Amino acid sequence: GAVVSQHPSWVICKSGTSVKIECRSLDFQATTMFWYRQFPKQSLMLMATSNEGSKATYEQGVEKDKFLINHASLTLSTLTVTSAHPEDSSFYICSARPAGSEDTQYFGPGTRLTVL
């Protein structure tokens, strides 16, 4: 149980285009989902916290207009990287917190984004 999927697992796009990444909790409902960015050989950096049905809360330094987050249902959150640039190339990871749980998160396998 407690599986989180991400789609796609990797994507290559041209500079200036937008890319959407999906995060799904497959066997539980998640009132809160988190989006992280992981640079090579570095830790995960929290980008934003997404609550179902409300606007995402972004961490300091993360551009909300560039990284659009939508949490339309209890099992799906999406991250759209708008007008992508090469510096946006990274590994994006989502996690989902089951409803009723305070400190448990289940992580997706990540999405590798490469912007040419």
Added chain:
Amino acid sequence: GDSVTQMEGPVTLSEEAFLTINCTYTATGYPSLFWYVQYPGEGLQLLLKATKADDKGSNKGFEATYRKETTSFHLEKGSVQVSDSAVYFCALSGGNFNKFYFGSGTKLNVKP
């Protein structure tokens, strides 16, 4: 703000050696503490956790004790295997929304 500091790697050990990966934290309130493991090409998996002071989390031979007095949560294993080669992340959960804060990760290489 809340933060986690863990020892830099890589750590290279021979099979059956003793492992310690140090982790210390800074937090307001009473966070929960975690160790996550990331195997090559895979996502993060929860290895163990502890939710209050003096709790010991354990799994797959790994242990860590929540030490409030030293604000530490060091990971230990008595005898590592080649299959333990991975990156280990220490993390805490606390504050608003119980957000997670991760350490920088420690890569462990175990040689046969």
